[in-house]
């Protein structure tokens with residue numbers, strides 16, 4: 470079973486104050502996860518989590534993570550700007566972008582962020598625009614498939630990200646000649662992995678690569694960035710990852726590969742998004758309509774604009790009816806109101822009997838949820854609310870109003 474982090478009574482109080490739909494985040498859970506991650510990697514002196522801002526680009530959330538000792542991983546100018554304004558200092562910001570406008574390298578250097586080069590070809594542009602920084606990272610792509618035992622987890626050869634081993638060695642050689650002093654290696658080879666073996670296997674590949682690269686280039690390797698990719702148990706029958714076991718798995722490989730090669734001072738970085746935040750967010754929505762045709766449709770006031778993953782990837786998100794959690798089971802589709810037939814949060818899902826007016830919570834929406842939202846059908850973005858540690862709730866982003874939708878238009882007078 471998946472239990473929401475909020476009780477029915479708490480949620481009733483919140484929905485009396487804030488209209489649905491909205492995203493609700495759990496401060497206590499966020500802090501606990503951050504602490505567990507730090508505990509798992511406490512064996513590595515320089516360990517740092519650079520939270521992937523793209524997962525939940527909400528200042529109040531980033532502040533909580535900052536208080537827990539995390540940095541941020543940014544992918545664009547505005548993410549950099551937000552992080553800088555939030556008081557993340559240079560070494561607390563990783564810039565893991567791709568296909569990057571040169572002006573963004575210039576800004577990243579201005580605020581002292583660590584640049585993670587996606588392509589060998591980016592080196593010339595970086596040199597010509599921002600210049601070569603003292604600390605720099607390169608993103609690796611081994612090609613082929615990424616396998617764990619007999620399972621194919623992903624296909625790096627089909628991924629647009631990162632550079633080949635030969636390119637990475639060439640980039641390190643040139644960057645060193647151009648004045649770079651400290652180096653990092655980064656890779657993201659599989660997404661939403663629900664296994665404790667992903668990071669240790671990735672670490673083995675990157676640590677072996679690191680030994681070879683240092684041997685061939687003589688660079689001072691400062692860090693290895695395992696990036697994101699640790700998943701969560703979206704389905705109740707899936708077993709949650711054990712971050713302590715993951716940390717211990719990486720430590721074992723570190724001691725087998727890096728320490729004997731004289732690289733026992735290398736810092737481990739992570740750029741987790743989903744693992745840090747997904748379980749600590751709920752999309753709260755109310756049932757507006759019921760429709761019986763060839764199926765039973767339950768129409769709710771949220772739609773794919775609030776949570777794109779089910780419509781985009783067919784991703785499973787568990788749903789709880791807060792008003793009738795133990796009702797008689799029915800097979801239904803839970804749908805939004807977009808003029809798109811993929812606007813469905815659940816298809817042929819067995820759920821307890823649902824009535825108009827019931828409050829449903831869609832689980833695990835804390836990462837890549839609100840942030841992937843859009844405005845199709847002139848739908849307005851929802852609010853975000855934080856359930857604070859003391860049990861009170863606080864609006865951390867208001868919902869959009871029509872004025873916001875019209876704000877960027879010319880030749881249209883909203884006031885008329």
Ligand SMILES: Cc1ncc(COP(=O)(O)O)c(C=O)c1O
Pocket residue numbers: 521523524542565657660661696697698699740741742743744836
């Ligand atoms: C460069 C980079 N780092 C980290 C992440 C975070 O990944 P996840 O949320 O799966 O941990 C992403 C996600 O897209 C990414 O592109």
